[in-house]
Structure formats: structure tokens, C-alpha cells
Amino acid sequence: NAPLTVLGIEASCDDTAAALVRHVPGAAPVILSNVVAGQDALHEGFGGVVPEIAARAHAEALDLTVEKALEGRGLRVVDAVAVTAGPGLIGGVVAGVMLAKGIAAGAGLPLVGVNHLAGHALTPRLTDGLSFPYLMLLVSGGHCQFLLVRGEGDHRRLGGTIDDAPGEAFDKTARLLGLPMPGGPAVEREAARGTPRIALPRPLLGREGCDLSFSGLKTAVLRARGDLAPDGALREGDRADLCASFQAAVTEVLAEKSRRALRAAGPVTAFAVAGGVAANGAIRAALEGVAAEAGTPFAAPPPPLCTDNGAMIAWAGIEALRQGRRDDLTLAARPRWPL
Numbered sequence: 001n002a003p004l005t006v007l008g009i010e011a012s013c014d015d016t017a018a019a020l021v022r023h024v025p026g027a028a029p030v031i032l033s034n035v036v037a038g039q040d041a042l043h044e045g046f047g048g049v050v051p052e053i054a055a056r057a058h059a060e061a062l063d064l065t066v067e068k069a070l071e072g073r074g075l076r077v078v079d080a081v082a083v084t085a086g087p088g089l090i091g092g093v094v095a096g097v098m099l100a101k102g103i104a105a106g107a108g109l110p111l112v113g114v115n116h117l118a119g120h121a122l123t124p125r126l127t128d129g130l131s132f133p134y135l136m137l138l139v140s141g142g143h144c145q146f147l148l149v150r151g152e153g154d155h156r157r158l159g160g161t162i163d164d165a166p167g168e169a170f171d172k173t174a175r176l177l178g179l180p181m182p183g184g185p186a187v188e189r190e191a192a193r194g195t196p197r198i199a200l201p202r203p204l205l206g207r208e209g210c211d212l213s214f215s216g217l218k219t220a221v222l223r224a225r226g227d228l229a230p231d232g233a234l235r236e237g238d239r240a241d242l243c244a245s246f247q248a249a250v251t252e253v254l255a256e257k258s259r260r261a262l263r264a265a266g267p268v269t270a271f272a273v274a275g276g277v278a279a280n281g282a283i284r285a286a287l288e289g290v291a292a293e294a295g296t297p298f299a300a301p302p303p304p305l306c307t308d309n310g311a312m313i314a315w316a317g318i319e320a321l322r323q324g325r326r327d328d329l330t331l332a333a334r335p336r337w338p339l
């Protein structure tokens with residue numbers, strides 16, 4: 001139960017990130033630094049993240065990102081190194097794990113491998129001091145799942161998307177309507193000027209359980225676009241209405257499935273959301289409303305800690321170390337690693 005300062009390293013998707021988090025038992029954890037080097041510009045024009053480009057960019061950016069996170073303090077202040085060991089794009093995960101091993105071996109520090117999803121799932125304990133068990137909805141460009149978080153390394157998946165993640169649907173809708181990337185914020189801005197008057201499906205809404213689906217919605221947007229503009233030129237007002245209708249459909253589905261997940265979860269201390277899509281004002285408000293209906297406290301980490309970052313990995317490392325878990329230099333990078 002000693003004070004711990006942990007260096008967290010994250011390179012599993014398209015952000016190279018590193019952070020220092022300090023925790024003194026009995027006090028709130030402190031994020032000493034949190035550095036994120038994004039790759040948006042590198043992947044622009046490819047219609048998504050290109051794995052080879054991502055891997056090379058991680059390899060190039062990792063050293064400097066870690067150095068920035070240390071802020072000239074040097075490794076003397078660090079008690080352990082935590083690194084995302086999966087799931088994710090293998091090139092980046094390997095680059096991060098190798099660097100972490102090098103630092104740990106070189107400085108004689110403990111090493112702990114972290115599951116990226118566990119990092120997201122434990123973030124509300126870092127930001128809001130939540131106690132177990134709580135329900136977490138993780139909604140981003142790559143993930144969409146309900147997790148009952150019962151302890152460090154103890155999660156139960158209550159349901160999730162059977163196809164696309166909502167962020168992916170926002171991005172595809174934006175591309176279809178000629179809006180800039182990332183699509184989520186662009187669609188949200190348009191939606192604010194429109195009316196949700198266009199009928200779009202609510203996939204799986206009527207089906208039992210907490211599973212979700214978003215790929216049919218994207219097809220429906222494509223069809224609606226064709227109906228509104230048979231000649232190809234979509235009017236500004238129609239585009240705004242289509243964005244509003246799309247956002248309303250996603251919001252309704254997420255809210256209804258959250259209601260069910262809260263019932264399925266049993267007693268929980270809170271309903272927490274994380275992931276880039278949780279930055280959407282309409283979605284956030286609807287989910288907050290669902291928590292209020294159920295009389296459950298609502299927690300949403302600030303957006304920079306909702307999206308991929310190193311602080312969540314450092315914090316998950318601290319939680320793992322407090323449970324007596326650590327890895328050695330045989331720690332493997334795992335492209336697939338379900339919770």
C-alpha cells in the first residue's frame with residue numbers, strides 16, 4: 001500500500017500516448033502528465049486507419065511521447081511501467097510493449113501489461129472515484145459494449161454491437177454527406193440545425209437483451225440521401241435534417257439498451273460512459289436521463305480521458321499492481337484479447 005507513480009504507455013490504435021499517474025492510498029489519484037500524439041493527419045484521405053502507417057508512426061513517436069510525459073523528471077520518480085498489451089493493431093501494440101520492456105529492464109522497474117478495454121473500463125475510478133460494481137457503456141469508433149465492472153480484471157460483458165461501432169456509423173454518415181472527419185462532431189453540428197423528420201430504422205430495438213447493431217442505419221442513410229436528392233445534389237436543409245434523424249436514431253437505441261443493461265446489471269454504484277461518442281451532447285444527455293430515471297448516479301469522464309490516452313493505462317496498471325499482479329519480460333502483445 002505504498003504510494004505509486006506509474007508510467008502508462010498506449011499505442012494500440014491511432015494515438016501514441018504516455019502519462020504519469022501518482023496514487024497515494026487514501027487520496028485521489030493525480031494525473032501528473034498526459035501526452036497524446038494523434039495520427040489523424042497521416043490517415044486523412046485513406047478513409048480509415050491504415051495499419052502499416054499507424055505502426056510506423058507509433059515507432060517514430062513513442063520515444064518522444066514518453067520523454068514528454070516524464071517532463072524532465074527522469075525515471076527516478078517512476079515506480080513501475082504499465083503498457084497496453086492488446087487488443088489492437090499488432091504493430092503499435094508490439095512497439096509499445098517493446099519500449100515498456102526496455103524501460104523496465106533498463107531501470108529495474110516492475111512491468112505490467114494492461115488490456116486496453118480494461119483501461120477504459122477503470123477510468124471512472126480515476127476521474128470520479130467510483131466504487132465497484134458499476135455499469136459501463138463504452139462507445140467509440142472501435143468499441144460498443146456494456147460492461148459490468150466488478151473489480152480489477154473482473155468484468156462481465158452484458159451485450160454489445162453485433163456489427164459496427166456507433167462512432168464508425170457517425171464517420172461513415174459524415175463521409176456519405178460530404179462532411180469532414182472526424183465525423184461525430186461534424187454530424188452533431190449539422191444535427192443541431194436540423195429536424196429529425198426522416199424515418200430511419202432503430203436496429204434491434206425490439207429484441208431482448210443488450211446487443212446493438214448500427215450497420216443497417218448506415219445503409220438507411222444512404223437510401224434516404226438518394227430519395228432526398230435523386231439528382232445527387234443534397235440541399236443544405238435536407239442534409240441537416242438527415243444528420244438530426246441519424247443522431248436521434250443512435251441516441252434512442254443507446255438509451256433504450258442502456259435502460260435494459262441497467263436492469264440486467266442488478267445493483268450498481270453508478271452508470272458510467274466512456275469513448276469518443278460519449279462526447280456527443282445529445283447522447284450524453286439521453287444517457288444521463290436514463291441513469292436519473294433509474295435513480296443511479298451518472299459518471300462521464302472528461303472527453304480527453306474518454307478517448308484513448310496514457311493515463312487510463314497508468315491507472316489500470318496501478319490497480320493491477322495493488323492486486324499483486326505484474327508481468328515479466330515474456331509479456332506478449334495480443335492483437336485479440338477479450339475482457
Ligand code: KG4
Nearest residue numbers: 140141142167183184185275276277280307
Ligand atoms: O474513443 P475514440 O477517440 O477512439 C476510438 O475509436 O477508440 O473515438 C473516436 C470516435 C470517432 O468515430 C468519432 O467520430 C466519434 O468517436 N466521436 C463522436 C463525437 N466526437 C467523437 N461521435 C458523435 N458525436 C461526437 N461529438
Ligand code: ZN
Nearest residue numbers: 120140307308
Ligand atoms: Zn479505445
